[in-house]
Amino acid sequence: MSQLPVKRWDPSRREIVIQELRDRQAGYDRQTEAVVREIIATVKEKGDEALLDYTARFDRASLTPETLRVTEKEMETAWRAVDEPYRQALENACRQITAFHQKQRQESWFENPQEGIWLGQKVTPLDVAGVYVPGGKAAYPSSVLMNVVPARVAGVSRIVMATPPGPDGTIAPVILAAARVAGVTEIYKMGGAQAVAALAYGTATIPRVDKITGPGNQYVAMAKQLVYGQVDIDMIAGPSEILVIADETANAAFVAADMLSQAEHDEMASAVCITTSQALGEAVAQELEKQVAQLDREAIARESLERFGGIWVTATLAEAAALANDLAPEHLELCVANPFELVPAIRHAGAIFLGHYSPEPLGDYLAGPNHVLPTGGTARFASPLTVEDFVKKSSLIYYSRERLAEAADDIMLLAEREGFQAHKQAVAIRMKPEIG
Amino acid sequence: MSQLPVKRWDPSRREIVIQELRDRQAGYDRQTEAVVREIIATVKEKGDEALLDYTARFDRASLTPETLRVTEKEMETAWRAVDEPYRQALENACRQITAFHQKQRQESWFENPQEGIWLGQKVTPLDVAGVYVPGGKAAYPSSVLMNVVPARVAGVSRIVMATPPGPDGTIAPVILAAARVAGVTEIYKMGGAQAVAALAYGTATIPRVDKITGPGNQYVAMAKQLVYGQVDIDMIAGPSEILVIADETANAAFVAADMLSQAEHDEMASAVCITTSQALGEAVAQELEKQVAQLDREAIARESLERFGGIWVTATLAEAAALANDLAPEHLELCVANPFELVPAIRHAGAIFLGHYSPEPLGDYLAGPNHVLPTGGTARFASPLTVEDFVKKSSLIYYSRERLAEAADDIMLLAEREGFQAHKQAVAIRMKPEIG
Known part of the structure; x- marks a missing residue:
């Protein structure tokens, strides 16, 4: 790839650019669906037996119902295998993530309007x-x-983790260490569509869950889509995205580094800079060229930049914000002199990073907000993973006889006009003096 | 049907009963899927032309791009065609629904932890x-x-309604009257999978929307499932359900009337009474028999009761509540002496109706809480339709240079161990004195 070109933004290309970025979102694949449907049906029917068969086939690990679950001893061994600074980093991250999510807790409420x-x-x-x-x-x-x-934080009393074992039947120590820090003790060695099926329908060993979250390959993603309704799921994540809005105060080296932090994810990732400064745009292009050459994942990052990267110059920050809203990116950085002033203009973004010292990886790991974010333009309607995703609500309705009597005519009329005689009758019968 | 039998609840049948009620939730239908996939693809490709073709074919209505949208004159005519008491009832209902939903509004927030x-x-x-x-x-x-x-109430600035026309190209006046009361002015005469496709992808005439809600037949439900991801959707609703927990203070005639108010919906609806009183159970069975015979929809209600109805006797209210949680019903009535005392024991229900004068239709039409509720046991994880369904969240993150410097080591270590060199670099580059 030659250096990324710096182009004046052409509003007539708006729809094309939006669709191009949106179409990266994992499409429907009939072949994957057929495979996954079969796996789900088999696990639903045969339970543990099927789960262990698939684990032997796909993960090349020989397990039994007794060895499916990670033991306390394995947890302990993993913990000791991880060095102290890393444990400490996990604990710091967990503390800050917990603190942020506690702000999302919702209370039950009631009112007495009359x-x-x-x-x-x-x-x-x-x-x-x-x-x-x-x-x-x-x-x-x-x-x-x-x-x-x-x-x-939501108060879910039973949290079950599924993660595929290596061929030797073990789980990476860093995963188990993170689980320990997060407080999860029920971990099963299973992966792929078979794990999703086991969680959705339950087996003799695996409990049926109410919701499945977490990333996975195309089989996991398809399985989650297919069991949705039987259980709840989080969103199906597409390739990563970063959009940086930069003015002349931005540091080109920072902007380029942040763009590469997403471009290194995979070839389908998208890293875009929108700037009001032609000079900054050109400096970012040069920095990208310089920094990408130093990456182990250079080939991936280059392909991502070539296919889905861009540096576009707009006349104003308002125009840049409007374009950002059109793209509804997963990560949006505001590398401008007054980032807080720009926030009200942003309608659609998963996470917004403000100023020159809030790089995207700060949010990935440590700041506290969730890194599970809507991709592929779904930030138009979807939110980061929140505590609200792990609770549900029930409405409460109480009317006294007197209040029902006042409302009775309206209810009966509305029910009658929709052709629901028994609905009407449920109110009418309560208004009969000899019965009520 | 003979009278509904009153049975002592047998806990060993728990799983069977749960699965029986859950399986009513609309299953997957390959044939419907093929038809709907074709409709969506055609509308996506050909836009208005396809939409109007399908409308001619399925609704037998001849429309043009110019007549797709309901005119102000049509709105006015519909309003005049509806009588004053009905208009008033709609307005009363709208006022109370609005008041309740206003309590669900969420505010943006921020904090300065340091x-x-x-x-x-x-x-x-x-x-x-x-x-x-x-x-x-x-x-x-x-x-x-x-x-x-x-x-x-969520503040959505553009609300678009889709509803299928009759063969004469008109919409039922009651629908347009309700739209007027609710404040909707952009209404398109289109229905079925083609309407869902037009809303999801947009056409020359129909705007692309961010979320599609509302009930529909199997084609509409399938279309919503297939466009999910491109746009957001509400839950796919299954057949209606009511579960009444009744003690000896309950009025058997009321309980029977409430059960029938759901049984009349369709043959797949479920109406169950769980009672601590054998005598009440028997009285409910007699009342059901008496009242069902008076319904226009007698055949439907009878079939529903026969297939998915039940009167079960439990030893205690706690046992009744546990069973209710297992079934996670759409509507739950607590027809007991102290309904408020029982609320904490209820974990899973779409809406909870308290006491002897809060029949289910009160919630369907007028009390204020939403009547779009989770069915088929999905109340385990899903909520009533709320204001939160029409907003989304973006995280905000700002760190100063000093704060980032303190967090830098942890972030870099966490990124490095996940193999993300460029993530680490985005932090490292900001810590270089000659650049930062």
């Missing part, structure tokens, strides 16, 4: 949450913290 | 919401109010 009327909303944690954690090369302890902490 | 750190959560309404309203025999104005009001 004497004889109670209305309310009861907030109840889910009974059982299932967290999927990928294994192998993509073992991300930060993902353990980000999925488990909201469930814990 | 000097030099800002963390926060920005709450932003969706830009465009699409409400689907069924037509024909199933024209439910209450559904217009229940879907539109939360979106309006």
